[in-house]
Amino acid sequence: LGTEEQPYCLVIGGGQGGIMLGARLRQLGVPTIVIEKNARPGDSWRNRYRTLVLHDPVWYDHLPYIPFPENWPVFTPKDKMGDWLEMYTRVMELNYWVATKCLSASYDEAEKVWAVVVDRVGRQITLKPKHIVFATGAYGPPRRIDLPGADRFKGxxxxxxxxxxxxxxxxxxxxxxxxxxxxxxxxxxxxxxxxxxxxxxxxxxxxxxxxxxxxxxxxxxxxxxxxxxxxxxxxxxxxxxxxxxxxxxxxxxxxxxxxxxxxxxxxxxxxxxxxxxxxxxxxxxxxxxxxxxxxxxxxxxxxxxxxxxxxxxxxxxxxxxxxxxxxxxxxxxxxxxxxxxxCTGYQSMNETVASIVSREVADKVGPCWGLGSGVKGDPGPWQGELRNMWKPTAQEALWFHGGNLALSRFYSKYVALQIKARMEGIETPVYGKPSNSGAADLPPRGGDVDEGDRGGRRA
Incomplete structure (x- = not known):
């Protein structure tokens, strides 16, 4: 992308999910910027605790287009995973902005475009993508449980x-x-x-x-x-x-x-x-x-x-x-x-939407993950599917992408294809009701999750 060219898609979050989706979109010719708050690609792994190692085998964890080499360990240590992701962003020639934080985003319903303000290494820039994808991990912000007496604890x-x-x-x-x-x-x-x-x-x-x-x-x-x-x-x-x-x-x-x-x-x-x-x-x-x-x-x-x-x-x-x-x-x-x-886990991904877009939009789309269409009594085709992930949401032009390496690898293709179709003006009817709050099978506390490793869900 040139310095004056706006991306068609902005991917918020440059961890494994954002990187894989960025690679898919680039291969499909969709102008895309992936933004990452950390200093280097792969830091979302490097910055975790010293002994973190993937619990899934290497054959389950390949990235699109470039599989791990045959000498790769069965269970990948965090720093090795971080280095692989960094290499991948370069080899796949992603338009990847490090040290960039998303400050706010709002959608113009009439113009069908987002206004997204980002801080890139201390400089505020407004981007105007047609679609935004939250790829901020499998979960949202940390969930901190109420511990009475925490103010008295001396440790x-x-x-x-x-x-x-x-x-x-x-x-x-x-x-x-x-x-x-x-x-x-x-x-x-x-x-x-x-x-x-x-x-x-x-x-x-x-x-x-x-x-x-x-x-x-x-x-x-x-x-x-x-x-x-x-x-x-x-x-x-x-x-x-x-x-x-x-x-x-x-x-x-x-x-x-x-x-x-x-x-x-x-x-x-x-x-x-x-x-x-x-x-x-x-x-x-x-x-x-x-x-x-x-x-x-x-x-x-x-x-x-x-x-x-x-x-x-x-x-x-x-x-x-x-x-x-x-x-x-x-x-x-x-x-x-x-x-x-x-180790009390994280909130749902829609809580990240609340902090960047608005509480209203976060509540409209509702929590991610959990089985159910999101609408009580809805017998439609999305009933019993994973809520909000990799599909159109109740907020036009807002998507969620994430999960472990395997889910990110597979579903990045279908998120990318849906966005590519819209860019090319192909008819994209949405069947059933988009997800929002109120599903019968919600995660606890309306979307909070206990903590898995950074690999997210596993088979």
Missing amino acids: ELLHSSQYASGDKFRGRRVAVIGAASSGHDVCVDLWESGAEVTMIQRSPTTVVKSDTLMEVGFEIFSEDALARGITTEKADMIVASTPFALVPKGQRALYEVIKARDAAFYDRLRAAGFAIDFGDDETGLLMKAYRTGSGYYIDVGASDLIIDGKIGIRSGVAIKSLTPSGILFDDGSELAADAIIA
Whole structure:
């Protein structure tokens, strides 16, 4: 794009989702700018805690057009992922603006154009795209739960989005609130750094051993599948062509196999005081991810530390308040802590819209993720689909794109095609009612999600 040329599409967020969508749009000839608040492509990975490693296998995580090389590790460390994304933006020649923050956006219904004010390295610029895509991650802003007495706590209190390393907590007592993916990962990092760690589990967690999931849950994305001619592209189509209404039955059968296969493991974990479930309908991790984006962990080592007592666990008691020296539970017991890390997740992506566009527009489009059209009683074709993701929303010319690497890879193609069609003036009728608030199957708190890793949802 020239300095005076306006983009047809502005992608807000230059993490994995924004980068993949930018690549798709460029290949389709759609003038696009991708803006990223960090200093370098890939910093959304680099800036996370030291031990973050993808829990999904490499065959599941390829980017469009350029697969990972054959010598790539099965599970990618965060900095290696960040470097790959940086390389990818250069090789794919993306119009990618770093150190750029989106300040505001408003839509002119008459002119059918957005006015988006951005701060690019201290200089304010107004862009006039026809479409904007929020690719700000799988989630929205950090969700900070109310902790009575937080003002009296004399130690350090952090949300996991602020956590980088356990080094400074060596020899200190640390409580980690949250028992999903980041809660486990942060606990392991703290334990490896020499802290005394206790996990506070507020609700049961679905845990699946990584080795088991690779063998019985990820067969379609594996070396064996490739040997049988099932490429990543074919596997994507097989997964995407299964209607959501049919997924629970298959997942329930899968988790019956997993529960029997790892029964001794689950018995040991329960005996350590850790609460386990497999969802209200026993469908396990994938349906939790689709429905709420919360409450699951792929075990890559933390569970053994809990079983062995190296990571303490407090489950089945609610936090009553913080005290100057720790946490008071509702059963009257106390836990001494020098620091508290709250792995309490993130709000829905539409909360980012509220801060950039308006509260009115955010409420009009409603929360993202969760199954349902978004309209109570709506029998239309979108009922039972993922809400707001990769499709037209209740706000014209506003889109959401995100998810883990696999979802971002596959659905970036279809978001890009929809935007390309509009640019070319091709008829694009929208069937059914766009998503907004009020779905019967909402994530908790109207879209809040517990914390997964930066890879987002996984199979």
